[in-house]
Amino acid sequence: MHSNNGPDSNAGSPAQQCGDNHLLHRLYELQQKFQHIPKQAISELATELNLPISQVESVVDFYSFFHRIPRGRYDILFSNCTSCGDTAMMHTLCERLGVSPGVTREDGVVSIASTSCIGMCDQGAALLVNGRTITRLTKRRLEQIAEQIGTDTPVEDWPVEWFRVHDNVRKNGLLLGTAFEAGSGLQSAIHQGPEELLEEIVKSGLRGRGGAGFSTGMKWKFCRAATGDAHYVICNADEGEPGTFKDRILLTSHAHEVFEGMTLCGYIIGSHKGYLYLRGEYRYLLPELRAVLKRRHKAKLLGENILGKKGFNFDIEIIIGAGAYICGEESALIESMEQKRGVPRVRPPFPVTKGYLDQPTVVNNVETLAAAAQIAVHGSGWFNSHGSDKSDGSKILSISGDCATPGAYEYAFGVSIQRILDDCGAEHVQAVQVGGPSGTLIAPDEFERKLGFEDLATGGSFMIYGKDSDLLEVVRNFAHFFAHESCGFCTPCRVGTTLLKNSLDKITSGRGTKSDVDEMYRMATLVKRRSHCGLGQTAPNPILDALKRFPDVFESRLVHDSEFEPHFDLDAALEEARQISHRDDAEAHLV
Amino acid sequence: MSKKNNTTITIDGREIPFEEGQTIMDAALAADIYIPHLCHRPGLKPHGSCKLCTVEVNGRSASACTLPAASGQEVSNNTEALTEVRKTITQMLFVEGNHFCPSCEKTGDCTLQAVAYHLDMLDGHFPQFYPRREVDASHPGIVLDRDRCIMCELCVRASREVDGKDVFAIAGRGIDAKLIVNSESGKLADTDITTDDLAAHICPVGAILIKEHGYETPIGRRTFDLHTIADPGLEPVILRKGKHADEH
Numbered sequence: 001m002h003s004n005n006g007p008d009s010n011a012g013s014p015a016q017q018c019g020d021n022h023l024l025h026r027l028y029e030l031q032q033k034f035q036h037i038p039k040q041a042i043s044e045l046a047t048e049l050n051l052p053i054s055q056v057e058s059v060v061d062f063y064s065f066f067h068r069i070p071r072g073r074y075d076i077l078f079s080n081c082t083s084c085g086d087t088a089m090m091h092t093l094c095e096r097l098g099v100s101p102g103v104t105r106e107d108g109v110v111s112i113a114s115t116s117c118i119g120m121c122d123q124g125a126a127l128l129v130n131g132r133t134i135t136r137l138t139k140r141r142l143e144q145i146a147e148q149i150g151t152d153t154p155v156e157d158w159p160v161e162w163f164r165v166h167d168n169v170r171k172n173g174l175l176l177g178t179a180f181e182a183g184s185g186l187q188s189a190i191h192q193g194p195e196e197l198l199e200e201i202v203k204s205g206l207r208g209r210g211g212a213g214f215s216t217g218m219k220w221k222f223c224r225a226a227t228g229d230a231h232y233v234i235c236n237a238d239e240g241e242p243g244t245f246k247d248r249i250l251l252t253s254h255a256h257e258v259f260e261g262m263t264l265c266g267y268i269i270g271s272h273k274g275y276l277y278l279r280g281e282y283r284y285l286l287p288e289l290r291a292v293l294k295r296r297h298k299a300k301l302l303g304e305n306i307l308g309k310k311g312f313n314f315d316i317e318i319i320i321g322a323g324a325y326i327c328g329e330e331s332a333l334i335e336s337m338e339q340k341r342g343v344p345r346v347r348p349p350f351p352v353t354k355g356y357l358d359q360p361t362v363v364n365n366v367e368t369l370a371a372a373a374q375i376a377v378h379g380s381g382w383f384n385s386h387g388s389d390k391s392d393g394s395k396i397l398s399i400s401g402d403c404a405t406p407g408a409y410e411y412a413f414g415v416s417i418q419r420i421l422d423d424c425g426a427e428h429v430q431a432v433q434v435g436g437p438s439g440t441l442i443a444p445d446e447f448e449r450k451l452g453f454e455d456l457a458t459g460g461s462f463m464i465y466g467k468d469s470d471l472l473e474v475v476r477n478f479a480h481f482f483a484h485e486s487c488g489f490c491t492p493c494r495v496g497t498t499l500l501k502n503s504l505d506k507i508t509s510g511r512g513t514k515s516d517v518d519e520m521y522r523m524a525t526l527v528k529r530r531s532h533c534g535l536g537q538t539a540p541n542p543i544l545d546a547l548k549r550f551p552d553v554f555e556s557r558l559v560h561d562s563e564f565e566p567h568f569d570l571d572a573a574l575e576e577a578r579q580i581s582h583r584d585d586a587e588a589h590l591v
Numbered sequence: 592m593s594k595k596n597n598t599t600i601t602i603d604g605r606e607i608p609f610e611e612g613q614t615i616m617d618a619a620l621a622a623d624i625y626i627p628h629l630c631h632r633p634g635l636k637p638h639g640s641c642k643l644c645t646v647e648v649n650g651r652s653a654s655a656c657t658l659p660a661a662s663g664q665e666v667s668n669n670t671e672a673l674t675e676v677r678k679t680i681t682q683m684l685f686v687e688g689n690h691f692c693p694s695c696e697k698t699g700d701c702t703l704q705a706v707a708y709h710l711d712m713l714d715g716h717f718p719q720f721y722p723r724r725e726v727d728a729s730h731p732g733i734v735l736d737r738d739r740c741i742m743c744e745l746c747v748r749a750s751r752e753v754d755g756k757d758v759f760a761i762a763g764r765g766i767d768a769k770l771i772v773n774s775e776s777g778k779l780a781d782t783d784i785t786t787d788d789l790a791a792h793i794c795p796v797g798a799i800l801i802k803e804h805g806y807e808t809p810i811g812r813r814t815f816d817l818h819t820i821a822d823p824g825l826e827p828v829i830l831r832k833g834k835h836a837d838e839h
Binding site: 043052053054055057058060061062063324341346348483484485486487488489490491492494495496497498499502522523526529530531532 | 638641642643652654657659676679680684687717718720742757759761762763764765766767768773774775777
């Protein structure tokens with residue numbers, strides 16, 4: 001049985017997909033050049049890459065950063081995340097520049113729209129202009145941006161400091177606080193040999209840092225044991241969970257650890273090729289990441305016969321996404337690497353036996369790979385002497401929202417929510433969204449709960465909502481996010497996330513009733529239980545958590561029976577239907 | 592490939608055999624047990640997208656069409672709770688598209704309609720989405736009415752796996768996903784599809800219809816006028832479009 005969906009879409013030969021010729025990269029170039037993907041270019045590209053036209057079209061329509069209708073020469077996307085987004089600012093700039101959200105101005109100069117979280121939650125509000133990130137927006141900065149556009153100044157000539165992204169590391173821990181010498185992990189690996197190092201990784205208790213928490217050592221073991229023509233290592237840097245930005249910091253200031261972790265994994269599982277799948281929102285990191293790869297080549301930490309070890313060959317390539325949260329799901333990420341829509345595959349088979357190009361593949365989170373590199377140097381004991389019972393080591397949190405010092409904080413697992421809130425200066429907290437929208441929304445009476453796989457698992461997002469936050473608006477924001485990001489493959493998620501979004505729109509607008517809430521609960525339960533992948537299975541979490549812990553935020557907006565006055569007499573309106581059907585029995589009446 | 596039947600699963604308490612490599616759906620169909628499904632068709636690769644075949648396997652939700660059968664699985668299928676789930680999913684499929692059964696040529700031969708009857712679905716329940724979708728009547732022999740498309744991808748797979756072509760694909764994302772065809776113009780007439788293709792006949796709803804063969808079988812004598820969807824062995828009958836349902 002072969003059961004991954006879209007199995008026969010043409011993945012192209014590996015050579016075709018390399019670097020500049022990857023479909024996503026070619027489409028990015030077209031989008032930059034023409035501000036959209038012209039129809040003519042689609043068929044030319046399909047011919048050149050030897051792909052069906054329909055495959056190229058389906059990819060163009062799947063990813064948020066590709067467009068059929070021209071965007072402005074200045075294409076601005078405001079984050080709509082509750083932490084780094086500011087819709088009011090978007091409308092301000094729209095007014096100032098005479099443009100409606102989502103509609104390119106008639107002269108073709110400017111377009112303004114919103115996009116899902118761009119990972120700048122510690123330095124928002126933030127936007128992307130022609131794919132480049134501007135952080136720490138103020139009213140003044142918006143005016144300056146409008147002036148630059150007014151004078152037709154190319155984005156490359158805008159002041160450099162506008163684009164500066166700070167690390168904002170507020171609390172160092174095991175990973176962020178331990179210096180790493182490039183190559184030290186590989187030396188140790190060659191010294192130990194792959195089997196021994198693998199045992200060390202298993203013993204360390206390291207579990208996937210993306211949130212799901214599968215044992216990293218076991219994943220590598222399964223992949224090593226799987227047979228195939230080639231093995232692959234993929235670093236999942238498609239950090240899309242709203243409120244998460246810790247991978248941004250690791251890729252900015254700890255890229256050596258990440259690449260070394262990938263290389264170590266290659267050494268252990270017998271792979272010669274690794275890919276870093278970088279979210280399109282982090283494209284600004286590309287030049288420096290490529291420079292690091294170059295330096296590693298020069299230092300014999302990549303390429304052939306690494307550190308003089310015969311046959312230890314490994315290379316790393318970077319593939320850049322184009323705006324699709326679902327590609328953070330490992331099998332959707334693989335589909336995207338294979339130049340297709342990012343639709344999660346049916347599992348089993350799992351990527352460890354049948355992943356990229358149907359070959360055994362390890363997909364690991366950025367933080368997981370960085371941790372593996374450090375474990376190779378310092379040993380399993382160094383790692384698992386920290387943390388809690390079932391959660392060894394530490395976790396880097398991306399803290400944002402209503403607190404004094406948002407930024408990255410690293411804690412040993414087992415830390416309480418209250419301790420974290422104290423450290424970042426969060427007072428009068430109404431709720432915390434642990435693990436982002438797909439995680440858990442908790443109330444103050446749960447702030448003694450602990451971070452860890454046994455209690456509150458998290459991929460790193462930690463969003464704080466103060467007493468003045470409108471929680472219902474937050475839940476509505478998340479419902480819109482999931483409806484926008486659903487890939488559309490399975491019915492429960494495709495239709496269900498839109499139904500949930502519509503329910504919340506109705507309730508927040510003050511037109512909802514008790515039965516709307518009951519219906520929403522029923523749908524949320526169905527979507528959570530019956531969806532194909534993790535996106536649908538977690539999309540209803542904010543709704544279900546809020547209904548359980550904060551029922552009043554819904555209740556206070558509902559129209560109640562006593563005040564509910566229908567515009568017309570429903571039973572009288574049915575009279576004509578009764579006459580037509582010659583019925584007058586009880587069931588033909590509304591009581 | 593197929594080994595001896597030495598292992599079994601139970602479906603609603605009934606023990607049935609399975610062969611290595613079979614899914615729960617395969618085993619169920621072989622034992623004449625009906626598990627509602629729309630995107631599955633024996634002979635094509637399992638897809639697992641419509642979720643009509645959602646079952647509970649040892650208490651966990653799973654798609655029968657993609658989950659490999661494994662010894663000792665206890666499968667719940669025909670339960671009140673699952674019927675409710677499937678009915679809701681069917682209603683979701685109805686409201687996301689534009690389905691007007693009385694004016695659809697496929698009525699009576701439509702699997703979506705038949706499943707809805709089987710599940711006692713009496714209305715769409717949810718507010719209609721009324722999407723705007725394109726009709727493509729460019730092809731001389733085949734019409735593509737996207738209003739009725741349920742994204743099951745049977746045509747996509749039939750064209751690829753059986754016809755050896757690549758006529759159809761799903762483009763876009765989420766609720767905006769849509770069926771497209773593989774030609775520069777985006778029109779069906781400019782693809783290499785013919786009326787002999789399985790892809791031209793496999794549509795479970797009225798999204799892909801053969802032209803000039805409308806209403807050859809009168810209403811009242813169509814497939815699901817004479818059978819219920821749960822009748823065993825219907826798959827070949829469903830595919831005999833434009834022919835009398837009981838004409839063998």
